[in-house]
Amino acid sequence: MPTNAPLVNLAGRTFNCPCHACAFFHSRDEEFEVYLPFAKEGFLAGDKLVQLSHESHRSDGKRRLQEFGIDVDTAKDKQIDTRRWEEAYLRGGRFDQDAMLELIQDVLRTGHDEGFRMSRLWANMEWALEDLPGVTDIVEYESRLNEVLPKYNDVVVCTYDLSKHSAAVVMDILRTHPHVIVGGIMQENPFYVPPGEFLKELRSRGQQH
Numbered sequence: 001m002p003t004n005a006p007l008v009n010l011a012g013r014t015f016n017c018p019c020h021a022c023a024f025f026h027s028r029d030e031e032f033e034v035y036l037p038f039a040k041e042g043f044l045a046g047d048k049l050v051q052l053s054h055e056s057h058r059s060d061g062k063r064r065l066q067e068f069g070i071d072v073d074t075a076k077d078k079q080i081d082t083r084r085w086e087e088a089y090l091r092g093g094r095f096d097q098d099a100m101l102e103l104i105q106d107v108l109r110t111g112h113d114e115g116f117r118m119s120r121l122w123a124n125m126e127w128a129l130e131d132l133p134g135v136t137d138i139v140e141y142e143s144r145l146n147e148v149l150p151k152y153n154d155v156v157v158c159t160y161d162l163s164k165h166s167a168a169v170v171m172d173i174l175r176t177h178p179h180v181i182v183g184g185i186m187q188e189n190p191f192y193v194p195p196g197e198f199l200k201e202l203r204s205r206g207q208q209h
Contacts, residue, residue: 012184017118017152018151021155021179022158022177022179023160024170025162034181036064036068039070043070043079048119049080050120050122051080052084053082088103093133097140119155120157121154123156175198
C-alpha cells in the first residue's frame with residue numbers, strides 16, 4: 001500500500017487514495033455534475049487529469065471544463081491527458097485486457113515520474129458496447145484492476161450509462177469495484193468481491209457453459 005496518500009473529494013465524500021470506483025449515471029449532464037468539481041480540485045492542486053473517452057465526447061468535455069473554470073489551453077505541460085478509446089481500450093481494433101492493464105499502470109507511473117502528486121483517471125466504459133473482439137472481457141478486466149491499483153496513490157473512476165449496459169453486466173461491474181457512485185454520491189461498496197474470489201467465480205461460470 002502506498003504511503004502519504006493524498007486526500008481527495010469526490011461525489012460528496014473525502015477519502016484517502018488509492019480508489020477504484022464505478023460510477024453509474026443516466027446522462028452526460030449527470031456525469032459531469034460529479035466529474036467537474038473533482039477535476040477542478042485536481043487541476044488547482046496540480047494533479048494530472050486523464051480522460052479516456054469516445055472521440056465524439058472530447059470537444060464537449062473540453063467545453064464543459066472551460067465553462068467550469070478549468071483553462072484547458074493554459075494547463076501546465078502534460079497536466080491534461082485525453083485519449084480516445086482507440087488509443088487505450090481498443091488499440092488494434094480489439095480489447096486486450098492484459099495490454100490495457102499494462103497501459104493503466106504505465107499512465108499512473110508516468111504521472112508520478114512527471115512530478116504530479118497523483119493522477120485522476122476518468123474512463124467512459126461504453127467502448128464495451130462496440131462489436132469488437134475481446135470487449136466481453138470487461139468484467140474480468142475490472143476485477144483484475146483491483147490487483148494492481150492498490151500499488152498507486154491515484155483515483156480511477158469507471159463510468160457506466162445505466163441506459164446502455166445490461167442489468168447483468170451492471171451487477172457484475174458493481175461487484176468489481178471497492179467504491180461506487182450512485183445518485184451522485186460515493187460510498188464504500190457492500191457488494192464488492194475481491195478479485196481472487198470473483199475471478200474464480202467467473203471461471204466457474206465459463207466451465208458450466
